[in-house]
Amino acid sequence: MKMIVAILQPHRLETVREALASVGVHGMTASEAQGYGRQGGHKEIYRGAEYEIHFVPKVKIEVAVSDNDEDRAVEAIQTAAQTGRIGDGKIFVMDLSRAVRIRTGEVGEEAL
Amino acid sequence: MRITQLAQWVAAIPALLVALTISDQAMAASELNSGDTAWILTATALVLFMTLPGLALFYGGLVRARNVLSVLMHCFAVACLASVAWLLVVYSLAFGDGGAYQPYIGGLGKAFLSGVGPDSMFGTIPESVFFMFQMTFAIITPALIVGAFPERIRFSGVLLFSLLWLVLVYAPAAHWVWGGGWLAEMGVMDFAGGIVVHTTAGISALVLVLVLGPRRGFPKEIRPPHNPGMTVAGACMLWVGWFGFNAGSALAADGSAGMAMLVTHISAAVASLAWAAIEWAKFGKPSVIGIVTGAIAGLASITPASGFVGPLGAVVIGLSAGVICQWFTSWIKLRLKIDDSLDVFAVHGVGGILGTLLAAFFAAKSLGGLGLPEGVTMSDQFVVQLIGVASVAIFSGVVTWIIAKVVAITVGLRVSEEEEIDGLDISGHGERGYDLT
Incomplete structure (x- = not known):
């Protein structure tokens, strides 16, 4: 099993959710996040004054998938989240050692 | 003999009664006007609504999230404090009879409203209504200064500063212009407070932050407005409330009030568009913070001119507000590097001064105004307006500097660096505006 953590542009969340659903991945956790990567934040102007925004608003999603689904899921996220502009985000994949469905006690891929 | 006298008296009674009734009616007709009274009661509520919650939300949205409650608290507490001070002495100092000192300050004869009852009149409205209407101006003026010092001022400093400022700056300035003082005698035109409200608040804001100092990290590391939507909601309330501010200042429900409302609205609309276009x-x-700031600049600018100018004046004043006030926001912050945090001077001070000076021209009938007094030319009036603005600006600046120094060495003006980093909501009031992790 793999845990996919992806940092997205907030407005791509819905597209990514649809893309994952269409490749058979059901279930994810999304949270609002702030961060910066190589672009190092951005600038906003209020009343003529420039403000340096170091931490840009992002959405972080966490998706647990079976080993078989990993490639399809990563590709779906990458395609759906891409705008081609700086700040599109990152995808990280980690090994997942254990999963438990709390309601039934099922473990492993059964629990996903 | 006694009987004859009595008979004469009795015979006179009906005539006396008729005379009394007639004079009663005549007095009622010339004194209380229920239309005027109803409008000023309404306008009073509108102007209080400008501060609570209009100005509080306008300012609250512009600071960072950890200071939002402190700004709401400043506006609210200043409103309460100003009300009590108004009742105790400030109303009397502004509008009471100053006797020998009448050109400079009112007396203490009306302190705690002594001698003022339900039947006391001011023009065609009860004095209680006039007292309340003017009180809402005394509330919003120190509340405007709140925009200069957020995110770093000590709460006790806000209270002491505002109290001293009302007595030592607002009361004399209001007396000079509206209470029959020397500027009124000179014929200065300030319909609703371009000098009394916006010049005093704007200049004092600038001087106070020179004593207080900038926010930590200014100008490089300042955070942007945390909730522009809150600012927009507040600005909209200010706009609507301003109808009471300007049209109420006619102190009557008449054509002057109607025209004041009209030019107020047009100036705000033009200034908003001008600001956004630039x-x-x-x-x-074009930003939403920009367009609503333009509206406030247009409203502040038309304030002194509102009962004197026509639609042409409103358009020109609104346009100048959108252009000039915007230029000043950048100049003060980016060039002079003065942290008048929410641009009180650039928007209110500059706007109020601009409108006061332009009123001299656009009040003239030839420029669509309601007319200058008999025999007064535009340049005569301009000189009077200039004297009015300059004297009140210098007076406000000097006295504010002294008050700020006194507050700094007594209760203290500024919070510690640690309190500033934590934010004034938690460090000053023990509360959080938002449940952030």
Whole structure:
């Protein structure tokens, strides 16, 4: 099993959710996040004054998938989240050692 | 003999009664006007609504999230404090009879409203209504200064500063212009407070932050407005409330009030569009913070001129507000590097001064105004307006500097660096505006 953590542009969340659903991945956790990567934040102007925004608003999603689904899921996220502009985000994949469905006690891929 | 006298008296009674009734009616007709009274009661509520919650939300949205409650608290507490001070002495100092000192300050004869009852009149409205209407101006003026010092001032400093400022700056300035003082005698035109409210608040804001110092990290590391939507909601309430501010200042429900409302609205609309258009051309995007700031600049600018100018004056004053006030926001912050945090001077001070000076021209009948007094030319009036603005500006600046120094060495003006980093909500009031992790 793999845990996919992806940092997205907030407005791509819905597209990514649809893309994952269409490749058979059901279930994810999304949270609002702030961060910066190589672009190092951005600038906003209020009343003529420039403000340096170091931490840009992002959405972080966490998706647990079976080993078989990993490639399809990563590709779906990458395609759906891409705008081609700086700040599109990152995808990280980690090994997942254990999963438990709390309601039934099922473990492993059964629990996903 | 006694009987004859009695008979004469009795015979006179009906005539006396008739005379009394007639004079009663005549007095009622010339004194209390229920239309005027109803409008000023309404306008009073509108002007209080400008501060609570209009100005509080306008300012609250512009600071960072950890200071939002402190700004709401400043506006609210200043409103309460100003009300009590108004009752105790400030109303009397502004509008009471100063006797020998009448040109400079009112007396203490009306302190705690002594001698003022339900039947006391001010023009065609009860004095209680006049007292309340003017009180809402005394509330919003120190509340405007709140925009200069957020995110770093000590709460006790806000209270002491505002109290001293009302007595030592607002009361004399209001007396000079509206209470029959020397500027009123000279014929200065300030319909609703371009000098009394916006010049005093704007100049004092600037001087106070020179004593207080900038926010930590200014100008490089300052955070942008945390909730522009809150600012927009507040600005909209200010706009609507301003109808009471300007049209109420006619102190009557008449054509002057109607025209004041009309020019107020037009000036705000033109200034909003002008501000947004400049941003659009300069930065590529018109911002919502920009358009609502333009509205407030247009409203502040038309304030002194509102009962004197016509639609042409409103358009020109609104346009100048959108252009000149915007230029000053950048100049003060970016060039002079003065952290008048929410641009009180650039928007209110500059706007109020601008409108006061332009009123001299656009009040003239030839420029669509309601007319200058008999025999007064535009340049005569301009000189009077200039004297009015300059004297009140210098007076406000000097006295504010002294008050700020006194507050700094007594209760203290500024919080510690640690309190500033934690934010004034938690460090000053023990509360959080938002449940952030």
